[in-house]
Amino acid sequence: MQLFYGHKDGNSAALTADESKHAIKVLRKSAGDIIHVMDGAGNLYSGPISNDHQKHCTIRIEEEVNDWNPVPYQFHLAIAPTKHMDRLEWLIEKAVEIGITRITPLLSFHSERKVLKLERLEKILLSACKQSLKGTLPQLDPLTKFTDFIVEKRPDPTYIGYCGEGEKKLLVSELMTNGPSACVIIGPEGDFSADEFSMATSAGVVPITLGDQRLRTETAGLTAVQAANLIHQLKSH
Template structure:
């Protein structure tokens, strides 16, 4: 079932009004008709099942059948600090897939190996909104303006669990596998994952991150592209937290 974004101010008295690009997508691209059921989300956590009752030349009106809150969302805040990539298509692919996975915040970062990055925040937000609709998200993830690596280290104090992915064999710092960190993640309320650009983080950046409380983690024997590491790492953690939550719900029902 297709999902559409609706501005919260356009939901009143059990009716929702869809305007702008979302209306054009509904009426012209997908050619929806009166009587069809769709999903609506307002970006803040509310998800609605609705029936289309009216389609005009400027907007569509829907009757809300039922309402859910944070449907399919995990409680923990997972943020991914993704280095901006030279290949913009790969960076945007990472943003899209991280949104589908369930990440709540994406922080583009500028590292030593990032060259002349440009902020495309408007385009990135459109990619995120499209991915939200495709994956039936209840909220729209935040995406920050790009920040420097040292700024990331400063704001990382807000997170309980801090992980930086790195494949170097340096003996300067201990490196564990993601599987070994899952028990620590189990009850965490906030997690930040840092992923480097093409070529990875420098040894100096890793050393700085360790001093700020980041744990250095490997994703295995394969040398992964940056966007692959980002998606795999975030995906494993999101699924682990979701599965753990469902396990608790089942156990509570049995008591």
């Protein structure tokens, strides 16, 4: 199935300008061709192209599916962006393909990237969502201060990865016990500061380890996402 992105408008679905150009100019779709349009909110629309304008392509809706292909659990990754954007982009693409519902970029004491433009990340997120046939676009938050994130209302349970000393629980074991719906916080390449870690644990965040390996930030984030997905698969079969 080849997916396009747009929104419902009465009995029609309208593609965005970029999606219209891709469908009509690049893929050479024309009036009468059947295509599928997702709105990013869990709805899928199918039908023939009624207007094959390369900036304003629309279809006549013949079939509508609601609650289409949602991620069947709520997984929230809060992570400090890497210094090199290509590594963060890779993480977002793969996390969406595997299954995630929310991503919060964090600004912490040791963060090397202190400015983040979301426009390109949103395009990568949408592309990965279409490629992996996910019906709902994950929420992508603006860059958020670590201290602000800790004091806001978070899902329960929330875990934090930390390389310093102290007792930690194995994330896979925690997800197996409590289920894959969770929030996992991953720090920058210099890790969280001792004060940040103390603030998080004082707020009830559970310290975790991902295993014996030493992982880069983006690898740690993806490991957590994949752990939740595997736990869901095990529990649902």
